[in-house]
Amino acid sequence: MYQHYLNIDDETAAAYYQYGLEALKPFLPYNLYENSHLLFFLDEKPIVLAKWQDSQLKPVKVPKLWGINFDHNLEQTFAVHDLLDDKIQLLCITGNAGTGKTFISLLAGLYQTRKHKFNKVLFTREPLSVGQHIGILPGSAEEKIRDYMKPAFDNLLELTDNDLSFSDLLNERLVEFEAVALMRGRTLTNTFFIIDECQNFDVHVAKTLISRAGKGTKVVMLGSFKQIDNPRLSKDNNGLARVIAAFSGQPLFSHVVLYQNERSHLAQLADELL
Template sequence: MKKIFILDTNVLLHDPNALFAFDDNEVIIPAAVLQEIDSKKRLADEIGRNARRVSRFLDGLRSDGKLHDGVTLESGGMLKVELNHKSFQKLQDTFGELNNDNLILAVALNYHLEEKDKADPRPVVLVSKDTLVRVKADVLGIRSEDYLSDHLVPSDSEFYSGCVTLQVHPSVIDEFYSFRKLSVSSLNLRTPLNPNEFVILRDELGTTKSALLKVDRDGKKLEPLYLSNDSVWGIGARNAQQRMALELLLNDDIPLVTLTGKAGTGKTLLTLAAGLLKTEDEHKYKKLLIARPVVPMGKDIGYLPGEKDEKLRPWMQPIYDNLEYLFDTKKAGDIDKILAGMGSIQVEALTYIRGRSIPGQFIIIDEAQNLSRHEVKTIVSRVGEGSKIVLLGDPAQIDHPYLDASSNGLTHVVERFKDQAISGHITLEKGERSSLAQLAADLL
């Protein structure tokens, strides 16, 4: 049965293509949504860009007919800008305040009541990324849903971790240690392994016998990890996942690496150490470029005084903290002198690397979970010949208003590239910052 989908503003500001994502059903755009989109179109960020895209889409559809009467989409559905169901009278007793959210709810309620009186009523669904709008809709008896068409995985538990543990007969482990390789087909797995995925073999009989392996680029063989337990710029792996991370970071044949994990698992520190080794010691790359999005946690602190570097320092301070630890600086300001003297390490906000072509560099993008799919595409597509890019972040800690654990750019890259030979991923699980930090990450 065909349905009526009423779209909230945040859905279109999150994904302008949502206009065309509902197959042969009817899509309703309340007039209040157009007003909100109009108020965002001058913004210079991702929200403003999406507002302008929605405006262009709607303007293009005008050639197919009048939007208030409804125009037919290529999918067979219909899109309509609603002007006739905006009466606030039925909603006023429940939610008295006349704001845009309630005006959108009023359209949904009026459609819902109108369809109920028909012999063959169509389901009316309000689609919103605002949790409270969906709660209000439920109070009014209106069906509501989150916009999930851009989610690559349905739940956090199904995110690709980059590592799998297999229970095998001890003879399989013995075979690996004897020949230093193992065929993937010999494991008779139901689910295929991805290139550069890590595998932990454990004895199914319950002994302590185990092995740590990595799938080769072709996805056909299991190989030993080539990285020894030696430290990298004074940093050594403290657990199995950190060792896997260093294996990916130091492998020049893997130009795209993604690391996820809770706060304190060592994502940034390990990546910086690997980057310094590759640029300063091995000279594999000309420059180490470190960037992170300028997205505040909580209330924005507003304008900052000074030149560009002074303005960016508070946002980039987590990077400098890790660099101070790696360089073992003793006094305040020492790290700035070191970086100025070296000249090969650049700390930037992501705002300043868009539009660039970046060849021959080791690129680190921290807090990548705050990037949208479009932004992460823009950044990764900037990577030039001979460069390596590492995306870091915790999908459970997102400060962007229109992103969640399943729809952010970092998760998108992990899921899209997991079966590609040029990429590798690992989820760091154990916190190593301190026992307090690990407990806070688990309990809070």
């Protein structure tokens, strides 16, 4: 488990304000994973966001990314912190539809690519939709890929402003899109590699994709265990779940679960009720 929600009393809060994060160490859960996130509450109000890293508590603070801040969504704050953290080379972000997994991943990837931390953002997702396979769609392979990448294009259009236009992203080759089937044999260096819909992969595909990572590459795997479209997979045996189980405790790995729906109240109800 990588997210911990802990209640503290007035005395502990006063000690924190006087001595800092060291005052909270006695309240830490036993045997914390490296890169675990901790949210401390006082009277049901969150007062401290922290991460357990290098055997110490570190504060979790993130900058605004193109004017967007994440103070209203604490789990997204944890996720963005990990997306910007050089020590984390493999990050899994899970959560229901509409929690912002794709949006914040693209945002953080493009932010860092613009600062020359990575050469590009590479986005891929399984070419499997609800009730369809890629062969059903008309057009060339490139046109089919573009159709299946529409969720990413939708998110990129939200990011566009005077400083960051969609055409600039494509013209500068800051972001590329590729189908999963075309990834075998590639070596990705200095790449921010986003893999979407990972709940629809088996463990073999997940391993193949992660092992594309070369020097300077960060792998971000996204998925929702409520949206498994592959009838051969379950919430326990899909590739994303297997990756989380296998990598838990590794210093280069982290996992964040998003809960707050950012799309709409209707979308949230549909996810909860259906």
